[in-house]
Amino acid sequence: LGLWDWDIANDTLTINERQWQMLGYIPEATPLKSTFWHSLIHPEDAPAVQATFLAHAKGLAAGYKLEHRMLHKEGHWLWVLSHAMVTERDTAGRATRMLGTHLDITERMQFQSELQQANAQLAQLSITDGLTGVGNRRYFDQCLQSEWARSARQQQPLALLMIDIDHFKRYNDHYGHQGGDACLREVAQILSTCLCRPGELLMRYGGEEFAILLLDTDAVGASVVAQRCLDRIRTAALPHVASLVSDCVSFSIGVASTIPFQNTEPEDLVAQADAALYQAKHQGRARYVCAPQVLTETL
Structure with a gap:
């Protein structure tokens, strides 16, 4: 699993070696900024990521979980299953720290896409005259x-x-x-x-x-x-x-x-x-x- 630790208060993000490798980068010890992290999220998925984060950060959802795409260093998109939870809040209840994991589910998503295409083709064949x-x-x-x-x-x-x-x-x-x-x-x-x-x-x-x-x-x-x-x-x-x-x-x-x-x-x-x-x-x-x-x- 790729692990990430986001210090929201200081806007620093620390990720483990597996997370670096997943994204195609050489592991570094330098903490990241959230702007870089957000730039890796697919534009079509960004609104859902933001909404899911806010719902959990504001206490409206027990946890943070969704599937979305992230940009690999070589330019292709990989799918990740993201789990996270706010682990620290300040006296006003604002989220100050969040821990999460990423599981690479790209192969599964590709298989699902191919299966959907195959099912769509079968459905089309079932209503098409073969001659x-x-x-x-x-x-x-x-x-x-x-x-x-x-x-x-x-x-x-x-x-x-x-x-x-x-x-x-x-x-x-x-x-x-x-x-x-x-x-x-x-x-x-x-x-x-x-x-x-x-x-x-x-x-x-x-x-x-x-x-x-x-x-x-x-x-x-x-x-x-x-x-x-x-x-x-x-x-x-x-x-x-x-x-x-x-x-x-x-x-x-x-x-x-x-x-x-x-x-x-x-x-x-x-x-x-x-x-x-x-x-x-x-x-x-x-x-x-x-x-x-x-x-x-x-x-």
């Missing part, structure tokens, strides 16, 4: 539930686009499954370019079907996004000679929008969008259809 790189069905379900609740609280519209690649089974039969996978990846990339706001979320719903969830968007705004998707896939002109609609890949899109109420469920919005998607296919595909009516509150 297309967009959100997966699990992410869709999570977003729909959370945004439905938010929209209900704020009484803001929530819209959903259900997008189906026309005659995709015929595409797979003609180009093979590897060709079908490549098509799905290209479609996902094209659809991602159709999103213009942070509140527009693209997910692969399953198979050849994608979903776009539009926050704070009514049917008119959702129709604009649907038309943009149709325009972009038409411009991309991905060959689909087996299609019964066009020589290129096309979409059928169902659009639904609502302001959620207490007596409605997220699945109702999906059902409305699915019904509209069915109508788009029934009317000849390569188009979008809005749900005939938005969900309304039952009185």
Whole structure:
């Protein structure tokens, strides 16, 4: 352990050999000034160090304990676990001496950071479609539930686009499954370019079907996004000679929008969008259809 003894009254700080070595310095017998010591504390950690010290010095906390960073002589930061206690006070109760220890916890903190990064990556993978790189069905379900609740609280519209690649089974039969996978990846990339706001979320719903969830968007705004998707896939002109609609890949899109109420469920919005998607296919595909009516509150 690095040991330090701070004579607060005379502002002199004495540290042991281990503390010197921890900071990368050759041990010296000369007492230090607190200004030098404070200069080694990471600027982001300094306020917490000061607040913790004052709380203990004023008798508001039984002890002083926290983790913070200190500057090594070679320029890198090391993490220390600092324990300390006021050992002497003057007649007015002011702290005049403080003893403390430092334990180098840099390796532990690095391990924790790497573990957090790994967990974050795993969490991201769990909501990402492995083929297309967009959100997966699990992410869709999570977003729909959370945004439905938010929209209900704020009484803001929530819209959903259900997008189906026309005659995709015929595409797979003609180009093979590897060709079908490549098509799905290209479609996902094209659809991602159709999103213009942070509140527009693209997910692969399953198979050849994608979903776009539009926050704070009514049917008119959702129709604009649907038309943009149709325009972009038409411009991309991905060959689909087996299609019964066009020589290129096309979409059928169902659009639904609502302001959620207490007596409605997220699945109702999906059902409305699915019904509209069915109508788009029934009317000849390569188009979008809005749900005939938005969900309304039952009185």
